[in-house]
Amino acid sequence: MNDRLGKADMTGTAANSIGPDFRQRSPMQRVGMWFALLAAAASASFAHAENVLQDISYAPLPGGKVQVTLKLAAPVGEPRVFTTENPPRIAVDLPDTRNGSSQHHLDVNNGATSGINTAEAAGRTRVVIDLFRPSTYETRNEGNNL
Numbered sequence: 758m759n760d761r762l763g764k765a766d767m768t769g770t771a772a773n774s775i776g777p778d779f780r781q782r783s784p785m786q787r788v789g790m791w792f793a794l795l796a797a798a799a800s801a802s803f804a805h806a807e808n809v810l811q812d813i814s815y816a817p818l819p820g821g822k823v824q825v826t827l828k829l830a831a832p833v834g835e836p837r838v839f840t841t842e843n844p845p846r847i848a849v850d851l852p853d854t855r856n857g858s859s860q861h862h863l864d865v866n867n868g869a870t871s872g873i874n875t876a877e878a879a880g881r882t883r884v885v886i887d888l889f890r891p892s893t894y895e896t897r898n899e900g901n902n903l
Contacts, residue, residue: 809857821868845888
């Protein structure tokens with residue numbers, strides 16, 4: 758950037774990086790510009806809205822199987838799913854998801870499924886399906902349901 762005499766201005770201040778006429782604005786105009794920049798940055802961070810786990814339900818299926826349905830406010834991407842062997846569990850991590858369900862524990866006692874627990878921490882909701890014994894599972898996204 759050149760000053761009025763054509764010499765390069767190398768002061769490296771934030772005012773120079775914003776624009777050549779920033780230093781010529783009144784203090785109130787400068788405050789207004791900074792406020793507008795901060796508001797734009799804040800609104801950009803809210804643009805990434807979190808999802809909400811709204812409800813958990815289950816239905817017994819033939820062959821001692823159980824279908825667990827997680828209802829969310831918006832479609833969910835692929836969740837992180839993992840199992841543990843001792844005790845036998847299936848855990849489902851829902852990133853950027855708040856637990857809005859009124860049920861934090863649900864007794865199932867059907868097939869291999871003992872119960873379902875939910876917890877929210879560090880910007881995610883974890884759903885843990887407690888099992889009587891290790892079992893196979895499959896996940897499927899259907900709109901807002903998992």
